[in-house]
Amino acid sequence: MLKPQIxxxxxxxxxxxxxxxxxxxxxxxxxxxxxxxxxDSKKRLELATYELNAISEKVTFVKNNSGTVAATYGEYAAxxxxxxxxxxxxxxxxxxxxxxxxxQFHLRTQPNMEIAPIPSMEKFNNNDNVQVMTSxxxxxxxxxxxxxxxxxxxxxxxxxxxxxxxxxxxIEASTVITPLVLDELSTTKKPQxxxxxxxxxxxxxxxxxx
Amino acid sequence: xxxxxxxxxxxxxxxxxxxxxxxxxxxxxxETETYIAAYRGSKIMGTMSITTxxxxxxxxxxFLQKYKKYTAVIIVDRSDIQINHAAIPIAQSLIPTDHIxxxxxxxxxxxxxxASTIFDITNNEGSEVWHTTLISTPETQLLMEWASYIASxxxxxxxxxxxxxxxxxxxxxxxxxxxxxxxSSLKIFVTITSYSGxxxxxxxxxxxxxxxxxxxxxxxxxxYIQGVIEQAVSDCVISLKNYIHxxxxxxxxxxxxxxxxxxxxxxxKFDVLETxxxxxxxxxxxSDQTISSFLNKRIKHKASNDDLRSFNRTVWFxxxxxxxxxxxxxxxxxxxxxxxxxxxxxxxxxxKLNIRYYSASEKxxxxxxxxxxxxxxxxxxxFHDAQIALTAPxxxxxxFLNQFLNKLPSxxxxxxxxxxxxxxxxxxxxxxKYVALSSDTSFAKAxxxxxxxxxxKIFTDYSITPTIDxxxxxxxxxxxxxxxxxxxxxx
Numbered sequence: 001m002l003k004p005q006i007x008x009x010x011x012x013x014x015x016x017x018x019x020x021x022x023x024x025x026x027x028x029x030x031x032x033x034x035x036x037x038x039x040d041s042k043k044r045l046e047l048a049t050y051e052l053n054a055i056s057e058k059v060t061f062v063k064n065n066s067g068t069v070a071a072t073y074g075e076y077a078a079x080x081x082x083x084x085x086x087x088x089x090x091x092x093x094x095x096x097x098x099x100x101x102x103x104q105f106h107l108r109t110q111p112n113m114e115i116a117p118i119p120s121m122e123k124f125n126n127n128d129n130v131q132v133m134t135s136x137x138x139x140x141x142x143x144x145x146x147x148x149x150x151x152x153x154x155x156x157x158x159x160x161x162x163x164x165x166x167x168x169x170x171i172e173a174s175t176v177i178t179p180l181v182l183d184e185l186s187t188t189k190k191p192q193x194x195x196x197x198x199x200x201x202x203x204x205x206x207x208x209x210x
Numbered sequence: 211x212x213x214x215x216x217x218x219x220x221x222x223x224x225x226x227x228x229x230x231x232x233x234x235x236x237x238x239x240x241e242t243e244t245y246i247a248a249y250r251g252s253k254i255m256g257t258m259s260i261t262t263x264x265x266x267x268x269x270x271x272x273f274l275q276k277y278k279k280y281t282a283v284i285i286v287d288r289s290d291i292q293i294n295h296a297a298i299p300i301a302q303s304l305i306p307t308d309h310i311x312x313x314x315x316x317x318x319x320x321x322x323x324x325a326s327t328i329f330d331i332t333n334n335e336g337s338e339v340w341h342t343t344l345i346s347t348p349e350t351q352l353l354m355e356w357a358s359y360i361a362s363x364x365x366x367x368x369x370x371x372x373x374x375x376x377x378x379x380x381x382x383x384x385x386x387x388x389x390x391x392x393x394s395s396l397k398i399f400v401t402i403t404s405y406s407g408x409x410x411x412x413x414x415x416x417x418x419x420x421x422x423x424x425x426x427x428x429x430x431x432x433x434y435i436q437g438v439i440e441q442a443v444s445d446c447v448i449s450l451k452n453y454i455h456x457x458x459x460x461x462x463x464x465x466x467x468x469x470x471x472x473x474x475x476x477x478x479k480f481d482v483l484e485t486x487x488x489x490x491x492x493x494x495x496x497s498d499q500t501i502s503s504f505l506n507k508r509i510k511h512k513a514s515n516d517d518l519r520s521f522n523r524t525v526w527f528x529x530x531x532x533x534x535x536x537x538x539x540x541x542x543x544x545x546x547x548x549x550x551x552x553x554x555x556x557x558x559x560x561x562k563l564n565i566r567y568y569s570a571s572e573k574x575x576x577x578x579x580x581x582x583x584x585x586x587x588x589x590x591x592x593f594h595d596a597q598i599a600l601t602a603p604x605x606x607x608x609x610f611l612n613q614f615l616n617k618l619p620s621x622x623x624x625x626x627x628x629x630x631x632x633x634x635x636x637x638x639x640x641x642x643k644y645v646a647l648s649s650d651t652s653f654a655k656a657x658x659x660x661x662x663x664x665x666x667k668i669f670t671d672y673s674i675t676p677t678i679d680x681x682x683x684x685x686x687x688x689x690x691x692x693x694x695x696x697x698x699x700x701x
Contacts, residue, residue, distance in 0.1 A: 002354060002357055002358060002361075002449055002517040003233045003517065003521075004358075005357075005362070005521060005700075006517070006521050006524055009361070009521075009524045009525065010524060011416065012528065013524070013527065013528050016528075017534050017573050019422055019533050020532070020539065021516060022544070023539050023543075024535075024538075024539060027539065027542040027543065027546060028562075030546055031542070031545070031546065032555070034546055034549035034550055035549060037455075037549070037550075037553050038294060038534070038549045038552050038553050038556075040557060041552070041556035041557060041560070045556045045559055045560050045563070048559075048560045048563040048564060048567065051567060052563050052567045052570065055567060055574055057595070058500045058574055058588070059570055059573045059574050059577065060578075061591060061594070062574075062577040062591070063577065066232045068594065069581060069584075069590065069591075069594075070581075070591055072591075072593060072594040072597075073581075073584050073590050073592065075597070076586075076589065076590045079593065080308045081515050090672055100392055120627075122594075122598040124592055124595065124599075125592040125595060125596075127588065127589055127592040129589035129592070130589055130592040130593050130596055132600070133321075134594060138220070146534045146615055146624060147615060149613055150608060150612060150615075152675055153608070154596060154606075154608045157606070157608075159315065159429045162600075162601065163600035163601065165604060166604060166606065166607075166631070167630065167631065168627075168628070168629060168630035168631075169607065169627070169628070169629040169630075170627070170628050170629075171626070171627045171628075172625065172626040172627075173626065198684055200348045204502050204592065205597065206598065207589065207593055209585075209586060209589075
């Protein structure tokens with residue numbers, strides 16, 4: 001008597017299984033497509049928002065700062081005339097200034113400076129004509145103590161170009177006595193047994209007229 | 211307004227009750243009638259009964275429509291059920307065998323619906339014997355119609371059961387409810403149901419010995435009914451003579467009747483150890499509700515045959531397999547719909563932003579016309595933006611480090627300071643050594659923690675996290691030096 005019910009139930013199970021497989025297959029096939037489409041729409045939304053903000057900021061800026069536009073144009077025109085070799089000269093001057101400060105602080109040796117330009121330049125606001133060039137400046141110097149090292153670091157930072165960014169400071173007591181330290185040992189002054197390293201990002205805005 | 215509010219509350223309470231309580235429909239297939247009682251938890255939701263000879267299962271449809279999500283239990287309470295007692299010798303075997311099922315297959319028809327219980331196990335000189343009660347009924351058309359109807363229309367068929375197996379539990383339940391002690395393990399249970407008439411079940415402990423269904427004398431006086439009961443009990447006691455003599459135990463008589471019949475039965479003289487009379491619910495003439503409420507709480511010894519077993523397996527497979535699959539499909543569907551809706555919403559937002567962009571572009575074009583001498587107007591503005599962005603003030607560490615070094619107690623020796631700024635957050639790491647003028651390491655450690663607490667109080671804008679490795683602490687004559695690393699971050 002229950003056999004027709006059992007057969008019916010088994011048929012229902014097979015039917016459900018087919019529906020589940022078809023629906024599941026369809027959903028799994030659709031899932032990566034809808035996800036791609038969603039990611040794409042998010043990117044387009046971000047771009048549209050960015051572009052709107054950029055142009056709105058420009059409109060607001062020009063509206064509120066009519067005088068500044070002319071001044072900025074002057075600076076932009078000057079930057080256009082500022083070739084890379086002049087920039088190098090500025091760095092040379094910076095090295096000389098640092099040496100002068102080192103003398104003021106009675107450092108045992110001149111600071112060891114290394115400037116390494118980062119080859120790729122970053123476009124600003126996606127504009128090919130305005131790019132930011134970054135160089136890594138590393139300054140190493142000995143000091144009498146932690147406070148002495150900090151004072152020199154502060155003085156050195158103050159003479160760095162306008163857009164410089166202090167990245168890191170490492171001040172460490174020397175663990176080895178070098179011949180230089182031995183030479184320096186004297187009863188009249190403290191030895192400079194502190195090694196200091198300063199990392200700075202020097203950023204410059206480069207303008208072009210292409 | 212008030213009635214609307216109360217109906218909302220009632221509906222909410224009903225919904226909560228639906229979630230919390232079990233829902234069960236008990237279908238008593240009796241001698242003369244079929245009685246149905248629907249329960250939500252212990253609350254009876256509805257009852258119905260139809261004379262067995264006149265109905266088809268479909269007659270119940272309108273009543274059962276209200277209880278579609280209920281689990282159904284079929285209880286067979288008819289005179290045509292057969293009670294057999296068997297002593298099944300158990301052969302010890304390494305392979306596990308279902309001895310009772312094997313016995314049933316040998317002795318009964320494969321279509322018979324059978325329930326069994328073991329009431330005693332004896333062990334005589336190493337051979338084990340299971341004393342079993344088997345209750346069976348042929349696969350009647352009515353029973354199968356019900357099973358089929360439940361499978362198609364209700365939530366689930368919990369099983370088919372036989373009333374006599376539940377009689378000992380009902381008797382114990384009645385005694386427990388009224389805090390009465392039954393002094394004999396041999397019990398004669400008598401009650402009157404609308405669907406089967408006068409019911410007499412004789413049991414000894416778990417063993418169901420006899421089951422009698424006596425037609426209810428319709429249109430007869432209570433005294434007549436009293437007489438029928440007296441006669442039935444007397445016949446039962448006579449049939450028990452040998453048993454009583456052998457076990458030296460007289461039976462207890464348990465009656466479940468209404469108050470009117472109780473008054474008469476109290477005057478009756480039965481040849482039993484004791485007579486205990488219990489009342490039906492609401493003083494009903496029949497004990498249908500009382501019995502159904504007991505069986506709603508607990509019912510044991512499910513009966514089965516090959517068809518029912520196969521049917522239950524299929525139902526179980528159907529219920530178990532598809533629920534998680536449907537859930538997974540629903541979740542996938544929701545995720546897909548959510549993605550598609552997000553795409554539509556993003557596209558709408560992009561369209562709105564584009565409209566605003568065109569409007570801003572037009573303003574920008576007008577402003578640009580005010581500066582005809584600037585060729586690269588956009589570049590000039592970007593140049594200005596770059597200047598603003600690069601001149602953003604930087605957080606410098608000089609003041610903090612100066613102050614920190616000044617506030618550090620003299621018994622700290624700093625070895626190394628590292629400062630950096632990553633993602634706009636300043637982090638300073640100080641490697642130092644703390645020297646305490648004590649030879650006790652724990653004292654030195656406590657002193658160090660006090661200094662750290664003081665530093666925390668001074669530099670409230672910073673979180674100072676110490677890392678102390680006490681295994682590297684060095685204890686010399688009267689001095690303990692503890693290496694410490696301080697990680698300082700802006701709050």
